[in-house]
Amino acid sequence: MNPKAVVVGGGLAGLMSTIKLVERGIAVDLISLVPVKRSHSVCAQGGINAALNTKGEGDSVDQHFYDTIYGGDFLASQPPVRGMVDAAPELIYTFDRMGANFTRTEEGLLDLRLFGGVKKRRTVFAGATTGQQLEYTLDEQVRRHEDSGKVTKYEGWEFLKAVIDGEGVCRGCIAQNLATMEIRVFRADVVIIATGGAGVIYGKSTNSSINTGSAASIVYQQGAAYANAEFIQIHPTAMLGDDKTRLMSESARGEGGRVWTYKDGKPWYFLEEMYPGYGNLVPRDIASRAIHKVCVEMGLGIDGKNQVYLDLSHLDKDFLERRLGGIIEIYEKFHGDDPKKVPMKIYPGIHYFMGGVHVNWHHMTSIPGLFAAGECDYMYHGANRLGANSLLSAAYSGTVCGPAAADYIAGLGKLAAEEDGSLYETYRQKEVAYDDYVRKLNGDENPFVLHQEMGELMTRNVGIVRYNKDLTAADGELQRFMERWHRLAMVDSNVYSNQTVMFVKQLKNMMELARVITISALNRDESRGAHYKPEFPERNDKDYLKTTKAFYTADGPRFEWEEVNTSLLEPVKRTYGGSK
Amino acid sequence: MRNEEKYITFKIKRRDKPESTPYWEEFRIPYKPNMNVVSSLMEIRKNPVNASGHKVNPVVFECNCYEEVCGACTMIINGTPRQACSALIDEIIGKHGMERPITLQPLTKFPVIRDLMVDRQIMFDYLKKVKAWIPVDGSFGLGRGPRYDERKRSAAYQISRCMTCGCCAEACPSFNERSDFMGPHVFSQVKMFNMHPLGLMQKEDRLKAIMSHGGIQDCGNAQNCVRVCPKSIPLTRSIAELNLDVNLLAIKRIFKW
Numbered sequence: 091m092n093p094k095a096v097v098v099g100g101g102l103a104g105l106m107s108t109i110k111l112v113e114r115g116i117a118v119d120l121i122s123l124v125p126v127k128r129s130h131s132v133c134a135q136g137g138i139n140a141a142l143n144t145k146g147e148g149d150s151v152d153q154h155f156y157d158t159i160y161g162g163d164f165l166a167s168q169p170p171v172r173g174m175v176d177a178a179p180e181l182i183y184t185f186d187r188m189g190a191n192f193t194r195t196e197e198g199l200l201d202l203r204l205f206g207g208v209k210k211r212r213t214v215f216a217g218a219t220t221g222q223q224l225e226y227t228l229d230e231q232v233r234r235h236e237d238s239g240k241v242t243k244y245e246g247w248e249f250l251k252a253v254i255d256g257e258g259v260c261r262g263c264i265a266q267n268l269a270t271m272e273i274r275v276f277r278a279d280v281v282i283i284a285t286g287g288a289g290v291i292y293g294k295s296t297n298s299s300i301n302t303g304s305a306a307s308i309v310y311q312q313g314a315a316y317a318n319a320e321f322i323q324i325h326p327t328a329m330l331g332d333d334k335t336r337l338m339s340e341s342a343r344g345e346g347g348r349v350w351t352y353k354d355g356k357p358w359y360f361l362e363e364m365y366p367g368y369g370n371l372v373p374r375d376i377a378s379r380a381i382h383k384v385c386v387e388m389g390l391g392i393d394g395k396n397q398v399y400l401d402l403s404h405l406d407k408d409f410l411e412r413r414l415g416g417i418i419e420i421y422e423k424f425h426g427d428d429p430k431k432v433p434m435k436i437y438p439g440i441h442y443f444m445g446g447v448h449v450n451w452h453h454m455t456s457i458p459g460l461f462a463a464g465e466c467d468y469m470y471h472g473a474n475r476l477g478a479n480s481l482l483s484a485a486y487s488g489t490v491c492g493p494a495a496a497d498y499i500a501g502l503g504k505l506a507a508e509e510d511g512s513l514y515e516t517y518r519q520k521e522v523a524y525d526d527y528v529r530k531l532n533g534d535e536n537p538f539v540l541h542q543e544m545g546e547l548m549t550r551n552v553g554i555v556r557y558n559k560d561l562t563a564a565d566g567e568l569q570r571f572m573e574r575w576h577r578l579a580m581v582d583s584n585v586y587s588n589q590t591v592m593f594v595k596q597l598k599n600m601m602e603l604a605r606v607i608t609i610s611a612l613n614r615d616e617s618r619g620a621h622y623k624p625e626f627p628e629r630n631d632k633d634y635l636k637t638t639k640a641f642y643t644a645d646g647p648r649f650e651w652e653e654v655n656t657s658l659l660e661p662v663k664r665t666y667g668g669s670k
Numbered sequence: 671m672r673n674e675e676k677y678i679t680f681k682i683k684r685r686d687k688p689e690s691t692p693y694w695e696e697f698r699i700p701y702k703p704n705m706n707v708v709s710s711l712m713e714i715r716k717n718p719v720n721a722s723g724h725k726v727n728p729v730v731f732e733c734n735c736y737e738e739v740c741g742a743c744t745m746i747i748n749g750t751p752r753q754a755c756s757a758l759i760d761e762i763i764g765k766h767g768m769e770r771p772i773t774l775q776p777l778t779k780f781p782v783i784r785d786l787m788v789d790r791q792i793m794f795d796y797l798k799k800v801k802a803w804i805p806v807d808g809s810f811g812l813g814r815g816p817r818y819d820e821r822k823r824s825a826a827y828q829i830s831r832c833m834t835c836g837c838c839a840e841a842c843p844s845f846n847e848r849s850d851f852m853g854p855h856v857f858s859q860v861k862m863f864n865m866h867p868l869g870l871m872q873k874e875d876r877l878k879a880i881m882s883h884g885g886i887q888d889c890g891n892a893q894n895c896v897r898v899c900p901k902s903i904p905l906t907r908s909i910a911e912l913n914l915d916v917n918l919l920a921i922k923r924i925f926k927w
Contacts, residue, residue: 106809109809110809113808113809113810124732124734124740124742125790125791125794125834127741127794127833127834128734128735128740128741128742128833129740130734130735130740132735132739132740132833133735133737133739133740180811181811183811183812183813183814183815184806184809184810184811184812185815186814186815186816187804187806187812187815187816187868188803188804188806188809189803189804189863189866189868189869191823191826191827191830192823193820193823193824193827194817194818194819194820194823195820196820197817198817198818198819198820199817216827216830217827219739219831222739222831223830226830230797230802230803230804231803231806231809233794233797233798233802233803234801234803234805236798237798237801245791269783269784269789298734298735298736298740299733299734299735299736300734331704331709331736332702332704332705332709333706333708333709333712333736333755334736334737336736336737337737412824416739416831420737420738420739423738423756423758424706424737424756424758489809536716536717538712538715538716539716542716581715581718581725581727581728582718582727582728583727584686584687584727584784586686586687586784587687587730587783587784587787589728589730590715590728
């Protein structure tokens with residue numbers, strides 16, 4: 091009998107975990123909603139941080155560590171972050187050896203660019219499509235392992251449940267084929283969830299349509315703790331759109347882009363004026379709040395709307411094409427104007443989930459045998475993530491999670507393959523019955539319309555600026571949505587490749603997670619990183635230098651606070667005014 | 671004063687499951703500025719009623735990133751293979767007017783799963799055949815990667831943005847179910863890996879893979895691929911340059927004899 095691992099999710103974290111497991115001799119079933127090459131990691135644009143110090147600026151791993159902890163408003167547990175920044179340079183070199191198409195200097199070395207919340211060039215990049223290049227690089231390596239029979243891909247399958255035995259140990263999962271709708275058992279000694287963020291809960295975000303957070307919500311509902319749900323990054327510069335808010339990378343500002351609007355008939359570079367030390371490169375939470383203030387409170391948005399300019403038009407055209415071609419192309423394609431000539435119109439958009447499934451330093455969740463890695467875990471970013479640390483944490487977490495999962499398997503007495511089948515069959519039958527319930531929903535509400543309502547509610551009440559009365563109202567509304575869910579209409583009667591059935595299941599999971607986000611935000615009466623309450627404008631370390639942990643109960647989430655490990659850096663006040 | 675509501679019409683080629691007969695169905699949805707084909711399909715599923723007023727099943731389609739970087743939503747729109755997310759309605763009606771229905775069909779060179787959704791697995795399988803990767807010793811740390819001339823790197827970057835979306839294969843007359851021709855995207859990937867300072871070491875293996883059945887000799891030089899590639903990848907240039915490489919390799923083999 092051979093051990094087996096299931097990895098759910100084919101983005102950077104899932105693929106890196108897969109590679110590490112294969113190198114340890116463990117066969118992997120890789121389950122993904124889409125062909126892994128189409129995973130959301132491809133949407134990351136600006137770059138990946140590593141203190142390579144190749145610009146003569148005296149950058150260091152210590153500085154990367156400090157910037158990350160400080161940028162995260164001291165909420166991240168410090169030792170794992172230290173591990174990440176220590177490993178970053180070698181990780182970049184590994185990607186480089188695998189052929190990632192990083193932009194070079196004249197000497198043929200990896201080039202670096204400036205990013206937000208830092209003063210030294212630390213961001214390795216591939217034009218403005220860095221995520222795409224890194225994802226493709228790992229996709230190629232995994233294809234190589236697939237070719238030699240060590241990885242079996244299940245693309246077009248959706249994770250439905252972890253299989254947990256009588257002792258509370260994860261022994262595999264149940265997944266469903268999106269074409270045939272077959273529901274089947276995947277026996278495994280470990281299951282790694284690497285399923286990304288949950289922007290779809292907000293309706294419009296910079297996320298892809300697969301980023302519903304459904305898998306993370308499922309394991310939360312099965313007993314895994316969910317941490318720091320209230321910390322959701324709102325990216326300051328996104329294009330407005332009816333279907334999504336398209337990301338305009340922070341690298342635009344890193345390369346010299348300026349944010350402005352008109353005040354008294356003249357251009358007002360408000361970030362540069364408010365934060366002279368960092369200017370346009372203040373961290374994202376701060377830039378987003380400044381843009382919100384200028385538009386909503388001061389009414390100074392361009393054309394009277396909630397939008398300001400992100401301006402590249404003063405920069406050299408060839409330079410822009412070479413360094414930022416990818417995003418310039420997106421803006422031009424979707425908006426029509428050429429950012430090389432006219433400033434882009436942007437506004438903050440829901441972007442990244444700092445919180446996620448609670449894991450220990452080995453990426454194991456509170457359920458033994460069940461691991462989580464990448465954006466769906468909570469570990470590396472505290473209350474706010476620095477730009478270009480997401481690709482790093484996604485890839486790095488895979489390098490920790492894969493080997494840790496292999497170590498865990500080595501310590502197991504009995505393998506999943508040796509289990510008798512009744513446990514699995516019970517789980518499978520439950521999912522078949524639930525599928526049947528969803529198919530037979532015959533109420534009068536369209537699920538896609540209910541989803542839109544939920545997205546609007548979350549964006550309005552649980553967004554950039556939060557008030558307790560709005561949060562309380564949102565939680566009440568979410569509970570009513572959950573009742574309305576049972577009165578949905580199954581608008582698709584086809585038995586084959588029924589996307590509506592899958593969406594209705596995801597919607598229920600999104601609602602469960604939306605409640606965790608909302609109540610977590612309600613419970614935290616302070617302002618820290620991306621979580622901002624005007625009624626409690628200061629950070630309060632005495633009461634809230636703590637990780638929020640949510641546990642599922644049938645009556646709604648139950649909460650605990652967990653101490654944050656600040657053993658390496660003493661928390662200080664976070665400010666980006668003046669020079670640091 | 672409310673403006674009279676304007677509508678746009680879609681004519682969509684549908685199919686309930688792989689083995690069933692396709693049929694056309696029309697939908698009319700209210701026009702809004704800045705729509706695209708994906709956002710239109712999302713509107714249809716919020717109110718799945720066809721143009722004759724009958725309740726029907728929502729149209730099944732693939733999409734993920736909505737920003738033309740994942741390649742999922744590729745379909746044939748008014749006769750041209752392209753991504754639905756970046757097919758802006760204002761542009762289409764600017765060209766053809768409001769009255770003419772916008773036609774949507776699934777790609778024809780791949781098996782249809784349902785409605786506009788197809789199975790492009792074969793494109794990924796061909797990437798295996800040509801060993802489109804760098805066979806590193808392992809994912810562990812082995813020090814810095816190679817230096818790479820920025821000019822060459824930047825040429826490879828153009829190719830590296832291939833999403834395996836299938837536009838080139840759809841447009842290529844040599845790529846079809848009666849032939850094993852691997853399709854244009856494969857050759858550019860070979861070219862890209864053969865340019866890389868480490869990938870160069872396995873150059874001959876990849877060349878041999880494209881010299882065999884279904885390989886580069888089956889390209890009919892129609893040049894359709896390069897015209898439909900959404901990322902402007904120089905697909906035909908890669909093929910021309912590889913033709914030279916495989917000929918050189920063939921000559922080399924003769925002299926080794």
